[in-house]
Amino acid sequence: MNQEQFEIYRHLAGRLIDGQLSPGSHIESEQELARKFSTTRMNAYRAIKQLERRGIVSRSKRAGTRVSAPVNPNLLRQLKCEMTRRICVIHSRNSYEYLHWTGEFRRTLQQALAAEDFTLEDVHLDDVRDRAELKEKLLRLTETGIAAFILSVRGEEDEFLIENSDLFFQYHNKIFVYQSGAMSWMHWPFHTVTVNIFGEGSLAAKYLMEKGIRKIAYCRREISSKNYLDFNRERLLGVEFTMRRLSDGRNKPEEWVGLEQIYRNCMENGSGCGLIVSTDELAARIIDYFAERGAKRPPEMISFDNNSEYDSYRLTTIAPPHVEMAQTLGRLIFDNIDIDSECGFVSYIKIDSKLIINHQE
Amino acid sequence: MNQEQFEIYRHLAGRLIDGQLSPGSHIESEQELARKFSTTRMNAYRAIKQLERRGIVSRSKRAGTRVSAPVNPNLLRQLKCEMTRRICVIHSRNSYEYLHWTGEFRRTLQQALAAEDFTLEDVHLDDVRDRAELKEKLLRLTETGIAAFILSVRGEEDEFLIENSDLFFQYHNKIFVYQSGAMSWMHWPFHTVTVNIFGEGSLAAKYLMEKGIRKIAYCRREISSKNYLDFNRERLLGVEFTMRRLSDGRNKPEEWVGLEQIYRNCMENGSGCGLIVSTDELAARIIDYFAERGAKRPPEMISFDNNSEYDSYRLTTIAPPHVEMAQTLGRLIFDNIDIDSECGFVSYIKIDSKLIINHQE
Numbered sequence: 001m002n003q004e005q006f007e008i009y010r011h012l013a014g015r016l017i018d019g020q021l022s023p024g025s026h027i028e029s030e031q032e033l034a035r036k037f038s039t040t041r042m043n044a045y046r047a048i049k050q051l052e053r054r055g056i057v058s059r060s061k062r063a064g065t066r067v068s069a070p071v072n073p074n075l076l077r078q079l080k081c082e083m084t085r086r087i088c089v090i091h092s093r094n095s096y097e098y099l100h101w102t103g104e105f106r107r108t109l110q111q112a113l114a115a116e117d118f119t120l121e122d123v124h125l126d127d128v129r130d131r132a133e134l135k136e137k138l139l140r141l142t143e144t145g146i147a148a149f150i151l152s153v154r155g156e157e158d159e160f161l162i163e164n165s166d167l168f169f170q171y172h173n174k175i176f177v178y179q180s181g182a183m184s185w186m187h188w189p190f191h192t193v194t195v196n197i198f199g200e201g202s203l204a205a206k207y208l209m210e211k212g213i214r215k216i217a218y219c220r221r222e223i224s225s226k227n228y229l230d231f232n233r234e235r236l237l238g239v240e241f242t243m244r245r246l247s248d249g250r251n252k253p254e255e256w257v258g259l260e261q262i263y264r265n266c267m268e269n270g271s272g273c274g275l276i277v278s279t280d281e282l283a284a285r286i287i288d289y290f291a292e293r294g295a296k297r298p299p300e301m302i303s304f305d306n307n308s309e310y311d312s313y314r315l316t317t318i319a320p321p322h323v324e325m326a327q328t329l330g331r332l333i334f335d336n337i338d339i340d341s342e343c344g345f346v347s348y349i350k351i352d353s354k355l356i357i358n359h360q361e
Numbered sequence: 362m363n364q365e366q367f368e369i370y371r372h373l374a375g376r377l378i379d380g381q382l383s384p385g386s387h388i389e390s391e392q393e394l395a396r397k398f399s400t401t402r403m404n405a406y407r408a409i410k411q412l413e414r415r416g417i418v419s420r421s422k423r424a425g426t427r428v429s430a431p432v433n434p435n436l437l438r439q440l441k442c443e444m445t446r447r448i449c450v451i452h453s454r455n456s457y458e459y460l461h462w463t464g465e466f467r468r469t470l471q472q473a474l475a476a477e478d479f480t481l482e483d484v485h486l487d488d489v490r491d492r493a494e495l496k497e498k499l500l501r502l503t504e505t506g507i508a509a510f511i512l513s514v515r516g517e518e519d520e521f522l523i524e525n526s527d528l529f530f531q532y533h534n535k536i537f538v539y540q541s542g543a544m545s546w547m548h549w550p551f552h553t554v555t556v557n558i559f560g561e562g563s564l565a566a567k568y569l570m571e572k573g574i575r576k577i578a579y580c581r582r583e584i585s586s587k588n589y590l591d592f593n594r595e596r597l598l599g600v601e602f603t604m605r606r607l608s609d610g611r612n613k614p615e616e617w618v619g620l621e622q623i624y625r626n627c628m629e630n631g632s633g634c635g636l637i638v639s640t641d642e643l644a645a646r647i648i649d650y651f652a653e654r655g656a657k658r659p660p661e662m663i664s665f666d667n668n669s670e671y672d673s674y675r676l677t678t679i680a681p682p683h684v685e686m687a688q689t690l691g692r693l694i695f696d697n698i699d700i701d702s703e704c705g706f707v708s709y710i711k712i713d714s715k716l717i718i719n720h721q722e
Contacts, residue, residue: 074609166601166602166605169602169606170602170605170606186547187559187595187598188559189557189559189560189563189599189711196705196707198548198549198550199550199707202550237548238550240527241527241530241531244527245530245531248435321705324705344557344682344712345689345710345712346560346710346711346713347708347709347710348710348711349706349708349709350550350706350707350709351706351707352707
């Protein structure tokens with residue numbers, strides 16, 4: 001639907017919402033609408049056609065176009081949602097948000113969306129305690145009109161949104177997911193932009209292998225949540241198969257869990273060992289833990305997040321591709337938000353992270 | 362890399378493969394190559410640059426461009442693969458191939474690929490009994506030069522390829538997956554085209570709900586393999602959440618397993634019940650089973666596959682989108698097969714199936 005068609009659609013839907021048009025009422029003819037909005041008759045036709053598809057009006061040669069159905073609460077909600085350009089971002093409740101939905105990401109996305117007059121509004125779920133409250137909140141939101149939802153989740157740590165994603169599907173049909181985590185949303189028909197987690201592991205392994213290091217350990221925390229393990233397993237898969245590929249099947253990684261095991265194994269293996277560490281935070285804690293025990297930091301270590309909080313550690317790190325993710329999400333929204341689009345594709349796009357080498361002083 | 366750059370690259374790589382160039386040899390200057398191939402110096406530069414990136418040649422102002430590394434077996438394999446336009450299709454060993462890799466699909470894909478001079482070759486794995494034999498086969502294939510692999514799998518029934526996908530990753534870096542099954546390949550960095558399984562369930566539920574049917578059962582066979590269950594669970598999810606959406610949360614489907622249970626439940630529930638049946642094959646078997654017991658076929662039944670073998674049953678069915686899948690796969694291959702592309706995206710695209718209503722006689 002182009003901008004002119006959308007204007008006419010908005011005019012008609014507005015009169016339905018206000019109650020100016022009720023079942024049996026005539027709506028203006030294509031000619032009248034075209035004149036009123038200084039546009040072509042084809043544009044007026046397309047706008048009316050959309051209401052016909054929604055089952056709201058019916059047209060006949062003799063009786064003209066009439067409102068055929070009463071506007072029930074569901075239809076009302078749908079019309080309101082179709083009339084706005086407000087995109088609502090649902091923020092998850094976990095503490096990693098600041099690494100994920102960053103200022104850089106938001107600026108890039110907002111710029112992309114502004115080109116088509118869309119605005120972003122934030123909704124935080126801090127006050128939502130359970131499913132019933134989420135349902136209530138979604139009902140209230142959609143009643144004010146929301147063009148699309150963006151679910152911003154990290155995936156590995158926020159189960160609540162994932163478990164209740166059926167409510168989003170129930171109340172809206174334009175849902176996009178932005179996550180830096182693993183695969184939890186795969187089964188849903190939501191367009192998704194995510195990080196290539198396997199690729200992150202691959203990048204880290206390649207970096208160490210190209211420095212001639214053959215003994216490599218993937219280091220993570222002692223956490224046993226399913227999402228945390230899935231996420232790390234996928235990255236470890238990238239490490240493992242890249243090591244195999246580059247060594248013709250001879251080398252594969254070890255997995256070290258928790259500070260004490262990492263410390264002990266490093267002491268036993270000496271300095272020839274490379275560490276791939278699940279987050280910059282853990283890498284910083286490893287350095288501190290080693291320092292407390294009078295040991296030097298592991299000389300070959302690479303971690304993930306490009307977390308500015310640990311800048312002073314001068315870590316070699318792998319940065320999430322914020323700008324590319326925002327651009328890709330913007331493109332997915334444009335391609336799929338049109339109210340009469342039935343494009344028939346659901347895209348799940350994984351984007352490569354970037355290596356950032358910080359040389360220690 | 363454009364066609365002219367590729368011609369020069371192929372010329373140089375060919376001389377390396379033949380052994381005409383060995384470590385220390387000079388290669389022609391950009392000017393000489395540009396003249397020889399009647400092209401620009403920039404195109405010659407790009408072709409040489411590609412060999413430099415592979416670590417095969419090094420250039421210096423004083424000594425010109427020289428071969429720096431011996432061509433080891435791995436590098437030789439890589440060069441051979443880069444020099445061809447042969448795309449190799451690996452066909453899985455399962456019996457559903459004929460519904461999946463259809464003539465229509467193949468014709469569309471072949472046409473798309475021919476536009477850029479690519480050819481398709483088929484490799485069947487019928488003679489491959491285990492991992493060692495697959496490894497041997499892949500080594501032999503890549504030694505003859507393969508531009509890319511397409512893994513053609515149904516996903517739900519073929520575990521062998523999935524379990525051994527690391528071998529493909531080990532021997533090649535241009536891998537595409539075409540499947541009509543579920544999610545098994547998600548963790549791999551392979552571009553994938555698949556069917557929107559959730560969407561298929563959604564489409565079936567919408568069809569029955571719009572006919573006013575409120576009691577709906579999802580019917581499947583008595584099979585307990587993980588892939589079969591995953592696949593059906595995803596489709597059932599589409600049925601369930603679409604029923605909920607269209608009934609404001611009031612209706613949800615039952616799940617009936619096996620011919621006897623389906624028959625018994627139909628008899629108890631009468632003709633007002635709608636059946637969503639996992640395959641056309643099962644739908645046909647249901648009709649036969651009912652007929653043997655003197656019962657009429659279930660009046661409201663929709664199944665999946667658009668399998669021509671059951672045309673005589675005049676089933677209402679949901680057809681896999683063969684043409685769209687082939688076009689999308691072709692596009693993914695073009696976007697990502699270029700030997701110097703580092704586009705940094707992995708796309709997993711689910712495509713909507715189509716409803717085909719066959720009225721019974």
